Amino acid sequence: MSARNSTEVDRHLGERLAARRVALGLTRHQVASAAGVSVQQLAKYEMGANRISASRLVLLAESLSLSPAALLPPSGTSSAAEADGDAFDRLTARIADPAVRAALIGLAAVLAA
Template sequence: MPHQVDLHVGQRLRQRRTLLGMTQQKLADAVGIKFQQIQKYESGANRISASRLWVIARALEVPVSHFFEGLTEEERALHENGEHEDGVIAPEVFHQKETIDLIRAYYNLKEAPRKRLLDLAKTLADAAA
């Protein structure tokens, strides 16, 4: 069974790659490995060496520390809605295609409609609580 840290790093890798709209093949080409290896890293099946993580971080334009952010929060119990007790959203939520699509659409809006959409979402969330 994969170690929790390897799973977390793989999830953060997948999240960043997906957010950039980058395929596994494109990332693999940038790093100089086969795309199957990226799949194994993302699933936590294979551990990423320090030097490889550094190269991946450069290809994804993030610091190496990005892959470890939120690690301690992930170990806490989650509420049913995907939030931690302290209101922090669980990292798994950001791996869903729907979430990524929503974030991309949101940032493609101009500032005024984006603010209105955010206000609407907050109102709906409050009404559902």
């Protein structure tokens, strides 16, 4: 496989990047600027079309207030709580209204405390 071919991991990373960005109410421009990439490149990362280097993964994760590991696919030993967290992120990202999204995340933070 060529280094340019995307894999299932690349697609997972892209989905997690996009879900987190949307959950935080950030634009592609904001995240791209913080990570030092073009908006077009970020879009390719989010679609899983381009691979992300380790150093770029760190910058992207930091721009989204995450650890790089939080963007990686779960290992075969992932817990139910991690799977639930992944589902929460995906579903939250689908909420169009930023105020509703923020309220849901706030509620989750209160319940988790």
